[in-house]
Every structure is written in C-alpha cells, then in structure tokens.
Amino acid sequence: MSLSVLIIEDEPSIAETIIYACQAEQMQAYHVVLGQQALDVLKKQPFDMIILDIGLPDMTGFDVCKQLRRFCNTPVLFLTARNHEVDRILGLEIGADDYVTKPFSPREIVARIKAIQRRLHPEIDHAATGFQLDEHASRIYYQQQLLPLTRYEFLLLKTLILQPHRVFSRASLMDTVWQSAEDSMERTVDTHVKTLRSKLREVSLAHQLPATTLIVTHRGMGYSLLP
Structure with a gap:
C-alpha cells in the first residue's frame, strides 16, 4: 500500500526534493504552496501524512496545524529553518508528530515518515x-x-x-x-x-x-x- 503525502512548502526546490524522495519510496506526493490551500484540500481529501513548513507566505505552519487539528488527525511533520527549542516544543504541543530542521536529508524525511506511520499504525502480521x-x-x-x-x-x-x-x-x-x-x-x-x-x-x-x-x-x- 502506498502512502499519500501532502507537502505544504513554498520553496520549489525543497518541495521538489521531498516529492522525489517520496516517489522513490512509492509514496504518492501532493504539493501546495499556501496554508489555506492545504486546509481546503484536507477538508476534501484524506492523506496519510502531512509535511508542513512553518514559514509559509499566508500564515505560519503553527496556525495551519492548529486549524487542521480541529477536523483532521493526520500525522504532521514540521519543516523549519529555525532551530530554537521553544519552536520545537510549541510545534509538538499544538499537534505535530515530529520536527525536522533545514537543511535536511531527503532520506531523513522518508525515514521519519515511515517511523511515524509505524508508531501510529502498527501493521497486522x-x-x-x-x-x-x-x-x-x-x-x-x-x-x-x-x-x-x-x-x-x-x-x-x-x-x-x-x-x-x-x-x-x-x-x-x-x-x-x-x-x-x-x-x-x-x-x-x-x-x-x-x-x-x-x-x-x-x-x-x-x-x-x-x-x-x-x-x-x-x-x-x-x-x-x-x-
């Protein structure tokens, strides 16, 4: 079964890198640039994983996460250029499942996606x-x-x-x-x-x-x- 991943990222080069890494692992990758776009999509279509950049043009990733948690339990992996402990803690407190600081390895993103899925959805034998x-x-x-x-x-x-x-x-x-x-x-x-x-x-x-x-x-x- 392939995982469906929604990538919310406004930097094209970063988004393309994540998309390529996901597709190499047989994951279905979908990309949007704005937070509001993501919220609209999530209300209509379920995903297995959300990769969410904190620095978006229209709203912060924190605000996106707060709003989507009102109607959606999809696991969230935050991407950010910040490396402050308070940001990591805030992200986890508002409903994120993991946190990656830029620059990052595409392999790390895929590994974290798989780890989150194994933790949240353990498979039957x-x-x-x-x-x-x-x-x-x-x-x-x-x-x-x-x-x-x-x-x-x-x-x-x-x-x-x-x-x-x-x-x-x-x-x-x-x-x-x-x-x-x-x-x-x-x-x-x-x-x-x-x-x-x-x-x-x-x-x-x-x-x-x-x-x-x-x-x-x-x-x-x-x-x-x-x-």
Whole structure:
C-alpha cells in the first residue's frame, strides 16, 4: 500500500526534493504552496501524512496545524529553518508528530515518515492474516487489494482484525460496531459477516488462494477472524 503525502512548502526546490524522495519510496506526493490551500484540500481529501513548513507566505505552519487539528488527525511533520527549542516544543504541543530542521536529508524525511506511520499504525502480521489496516483513512487491504467496504463492514472487520483468534459474541459486536445505530438487531451482524465473506472470497479467487473461511463461526458463541 502506498502512502499519500501532502507537502505544504513554498520553496520549489525543497518541495521538489521531498516529492522525489517520496516517489522513490512509492509514496504518492501532493504539493501546495499556501496554508489555506492545504486546509481546503484536507477538508476534501484524506492523506496519510502531512509535511508542513512553518514559514509559509499566508500564515505560519503553527496556525495551519492548529486549524487542521480541529477536523483532521493526520500525522504532521514540521519543516523549519529555525532551530530554537521553544519552536520545537510549541510545534509538538499544538499537534505535530515530529520536527525536522533545514537543511535536511531527503532520506531523513522518508525515514521519519515511515517511523511515524509505524508508531501510529502498527501493521497486522500479514503472514498470518493477509490484512493491512489503515485506521486513519478507514481502509482495509486484503492481499494488498483494497476492499470495497461499507461503513459498518469496515468497523466490523477492523474489530476482528485487531484481535484475531478472539471469539466475539454477536452482542459484543453490536455494542462495538453499531453503537450509534438505531433499532439494530443481532441478525445484522450475521448479514454483514455474509457480505464480508463474499468480498474476501472474491479476492482469494483473484489471487488463486485456497477458499478458506477467514471469518469463522463459533456455534452458540459468535465470530472470530481466524480459528
């Protein structure tokens, strides 16, 4: 799965260097120059990572970070020419995840992006499950293929993935997944498990994998991701 990175930087040479480094690591890099542009984009499109320069033409990176934290939890890596401790502390206090001082190595930027992603989104053991969970973007991949999931299918499969082998009763799944839904019944769980199995089966067939039932029914008990 490639990461999507939004770069907010007004110096073209720096932006081009970061874009090249990201693309060399199979990351999708998007670039804007102004803070307000970035806020407008982030309200319409999710990203996995934000690289934010503090010295922007229209507003400071600090102000951008404060505003985007009102509606967005995407990790932020600050770029700055400053090296004052107070700036680093302020950046972290208002919601940044890391801080890099110019001049910097493009390899360092990529390494920090990967480190932040590993810390915030630890991956499931792919050898055991074949799943990859991206909680921030509400996406789940199976065998590196994006699954077309509805809201409740995503929440249900996410719950199972986070604790493979655990048997969840229908009641506990209702409490976890459908807590905000009105007039839902436990039979809803069975229906969503059926549609999930169908979507997983399609991916397995496309990859010529054995027709294994990944979501297991435990009679009288509930469901688990793996037996």
